[in-house]
Amino acid sequence: MTKAKAGTFLEVSWEICNKVGGIWTVITSKAGQMKKYYKDRYICIGPYFAEKVIGSFEENPAPKECREFCKELEKQGIILHFGKWLIKGEPRAILIDFANFRFKTDDIKKELWESFKIDSLRSNYVEYNEPIVWSYAVGIVIQKLYDTFDHKIVAQFHEWLAGPGLLYIKKNNIDVATVFTTHATVMGRALASAGIDLFSKPEKDKYKVQLIDIDKESYNYNTEAKHLLEKKAAENSDIFTTVSEVTGLEARYILRREPDIILPNGLDNNKFPTFEEASIEHRTHRNHIREFVMYYFFPYYQFDIKNTLFFFLAGRYEFKNKGIDIFIKSLAELNNKMKKEKSKKTVVAFIWVPTAIRGIKLDILENRTLFKDLKDGLQEESDEIDRNILYTMASKKKLNKENIFPKNFMDETKKRLMKFKKKGKPPLMTHDLQQYGDMVTDLLIETGLDNKKDDKVKIIFYPIYLTGADGLLDLTYYESMQGGHLGVFPSFYEPWGYTPLEAAALGVSSVTTDLAGFGKFILSKKKKKYPGIFVLERMNKEDKEIIGNLTDFMYKFTQFTRHDRVKNKIEAKKLAEKADWKKLSVNYIKAHNKAVQKRYKNKENSKNK
Structure with a gap:
C-alpha cells in the first residue's frame, strides 16, 4: 500500500456535513479509505449549519491543544465545532460557524481583488458570499492548526467554494501542501448549458473552447466571480486535480492549467447488493413498478406487462447537459421503428427529473x-x-x-372493472407542474410521444425526487433503478457521471457517453461481447447521428433475450467493481504526496518529520 507522506490530511468542502450535490457522495463514499491511510489524522472541514448537522455530526469538546486558539477565533467571529462525522469511518470533523464573521464579506472580496484580481463586484448574492466567507475562515483555521501541529500537513480543497481558503494559505505563505480539485468548471457548465459544444472542431486543429475568450465570456454569463476564483485556486495550488480526463481537457483551456493527476470518482461497493441479492431485488421492485404501470395505463388500454421493458433517465433538470433532448428524440425514433415492425414488446420510459410541481394528478x-x-x-x-x-x-x-x-x-x-375503465389517453406526467411551457413535455408532444394506444414506447415523466414515500411508486432512487432494465444517460456535459456507475453497482445495464468522465473511464476498459455499460459517442458528432446511434442501441436492447440481459447485468456489476474506492483511493494519496514533495522540497525543519 502506498504510504502517505503527510502527517495530517485536511479535506475542505462546502459539502462536509452539508449535503448539496455530488461532492458529498464523493467524500462520504471514500472516507473509510482515507481513514485507512491517515487514521485519526484525517480531518474534514466544513460549514456549521445547526439544522443540517442533526443526526450526522457528533460534537465533542475541542482538543486541549486547540482550545486556546478557539477562544482567539471566537473573538473574531469564527466559532469552531469539533466532533466526528457520522458516516463510514467516522472521520474527525471541524465545522465552522461563520455567522458572526459575515461582517468581513467586503474586506474578503477586496483582498481577493487586490491580491488575485478576482472581480466580485457583481456577486452580491448569498450563493457566492456565504462560501467565500466560510472558506476564508477555513484558511485562518488551517493557519492555527499549522502553528499547533509538528508535522507535515496536506489540505485538499474541493471546487471554487473552498478557493479562498487555499488562496489565504498562498498569500500568507503558510507551509501547508495544497491540492485543488475541480469536479466541473464553472464556465464549462455555463457554456454547455447554452448549447455550446466545447469539443467540436470548427477549425481543423482547434476545439471550440480554444476559440473563446473565457475570462471575457464569463462576464456575459454573470459568472466572472466564481470563474476567476476557480481559475486562481487552480493556478496557486501545489497540485491541481480533476475527476476525469474530460474535465482535465476542459480545465486545460478554461482554467489554463492541466491537471497534475486525475482523481476518478468511485463507490464503496460494500454498500451495494451482491449480484444474487440484486437479482432478487430486481424482481421485487420490477413487480412493484409493473403494478404502478398497470394502474397508470390500463384504465385507458392494455398491453402485455410481462413483455414490457422499463427504460429510465434520472438526474437534475438540465435539459441539454443531461441529454434529455437526445433521450426523447431517440425514444420517438424507437417508437416509430417498433410500430413499423409491429413489435410485440412495449417500452415504458421513465423520466425521473425533479422540477416544481403543484401535486399528483x-x-x-x-x-x-x-x-x-x-x-x-x-x-x-x-x-x-x-x-x-x-x-x-x-x-x-x-x-x-x-x-x-x-x-x-x-x-x-x-x-370494479367498470369503475376502473377510462376514456382518452394516459397522462404524460404524474404531477401537475407549477408552470406551463415545460421543455420535457413540449418535446414529447412535438415528437409524437403522447401515450397513444398504438405507441410501442410509453412515457412517464415523474417530476419529483424518488424518496420511497411519494404516494405513487413509493420506491427510493436505488429501488427504482433496480426495478428497471436499462438506464439511459446520454449526457452532453458530465464531468464524471455517478448515475451509470450507481446503476452498474446495482446490477443494471446503462448507457453513458464519451463526453462523460465515467464514459471515458469505461472506454479504457477492454470491450466484451456483453459490455454491461454502453458508451455512446457524442464527441465531434452531430445530433442526428447521435440520435440514430442511440435509437439503434435501444432497439437492439429490446431484441435481447433474457439471457443477454442477465449477461449484461453481470458485466455491469464487474465494471462497477473496477471503480471501487479500494482501487481508486490511492490516486488521492499520490496527489497528496506530490503536493508534499513540492511544498517541502529542500526544507529542513520540524514540519518535515
Whole structure:
C-alpha cells in the first residue's frame, strides 16, 4: 500500500456535513479509505449549519491543544465545532460557524481583488458570499492548526467554494501542501448549458473552447466571480486535480492549467447488493413498478406487462447537459421503428427529473385507489380461489372461470372493472407542474410521444425526487433503478457521471457517453461481447447521428433475450467493481504526496518529520 507522506490530511468542502450535490457522495463514499491511510489524522472541514448537522455530526469538546486558539477565533467571529462525522469511518470533523464573521464579506472580496484580481463586484448574492466567507475562515483555521501541529500537513480543497481558503494559505505563505480539485468548471457548465459544444472542431486543429475568450465570456454569463476564483485556486495550488480526463481537457483551456493527476470518482461497493441479492431485488421492485404501470395505463388500454421493458433517465433538470433532448428524440425514433415492425414488446420510459410541481394528478390518484380495490378484492378471495384450483386439478376437470372464481367475486369484479375503465389517453406526467411551457413535455408532444394506444414506447415523466414515500411508486432512487432494465444517460456535459456507475453497482445495464468522465473511464476498459455499460459517442458528432446511434442501441436492447440481459447485468456489476474506492483511493494519496514533495522540497525543519 502506498504510504502517505503527510502527517495530517485536511479535506475542505462546502459539502462536509452539508449535503448539496455530488461532492458529498464523493467524500462520504471514500472516507473509510482515507481513514485507512491517515487514521485519526484525517480531518474534514466544513460549514456549521445547526439544522443540517442533526443526526450526522457528533460534537465533542475541542482538543486541549486547540482550545486556546478557539477562544482567539471566537473573538473574531469564527466559532469552531469539533466532533466526528457520522458516516463510514467516522472521520474527525471541524465545522465552522461563520455567522458572526459575515461582517468581513467586503474586506474578503477586496483582498481577493487586490491580491488575485478576482472581480466580485457583481456577486452580491448569498450563493457566492456565504462560501467565500466560510472558506476564508477555513484558511485562518488551517493557519492555527499549522502553528499547533509538528508535522507535515496536506489540505485538499474541493471546487471554487473552498478557493479562498487555499488562496489565504498562498498569500500568507503558510507551509501547508495544497491540492485543488475541480469536479466541473464553472464556465464549462455555463457554456454547455447554452448549447455550446466545447469539443467540436470548427477549425481543423482547434476545439471550440480554444476559440473563446473565457475570462471575457464569463462576464456575459454573470459568472466572472466564481470563474476567476476557480481559475486562481487552480493556478496557486501545489497540485491541481480533476475527476476525469474530460474535465482535465476542459480545465486545460478554461482554467489554463492541466491537471497534475486525475482523481476518478468511485463507490464503496460494500454498500451495494451482491449480484444474487440484486437479482432478487430486481424482481421485487420490477413487480412493484409493473403494478404502478398497470394502474397508470390500463384504465385507458392494455398491453402485455410481462413483455414490457422499463427504460429510465434520472438526474437534475438540465435539459441539454443531461441529454434529455437526445433521450426523447431517440425514444420517438424507437417508437416509430417498433410500430413499423409491429413489435410485440412495449417500452415504458421513465423520466425521473425533479422540477416544481403543484401535486399528483387526481386521475392517477383515483386509478390507484380503484386498482387497490381490485387487488384487495382478489386477495380476500385468494384462499377460496386456491382451493378451487386444487380441487379442479385433483378431479382432472377442465380449468375455467366458473369452477375457479366464486360467483359473487366475479360480479363484484365486473363492477370494479367498470369503475376502473377510462376514456382518452394516459397522462404524460404524474404531477401537475407549477408552470406551463415545460421543455420535457413540449418535446414529447412535438415528437409524437403522447401515450397513444398504438405507441410501442410509453412515457412517464415523474417530476419529483424518488424518496420511497411519494404516494405513487413509493420506491427510493436505488429501488427504482433496480426495478428497471436499462438506464439511459446520454449526457452532453458530465464531468464524471455517478448515475451509470450507481446503476452498474446495482446490477443494471446503462448507457453513458464519451463526453462523460465515467464514459471515458469505461472506454479504457477492454470491450466484451456483453459490455454491461454502453458508451455512446457524442464527441465531434452531430445530433442526428447521435440520435440514430442511440435509437439503434435501444432497439437492439429490446431484441435481447433474457439471457443477454442477465449477461449484461453481470458485466455491469464487474465494471462497477473496477471503480471501487479500494482501487481508486490511492490516486488521492499520490496527489497528496506530490503536493508534499513540492511544498517541502529542500526544507529542513520540524514540519518535515
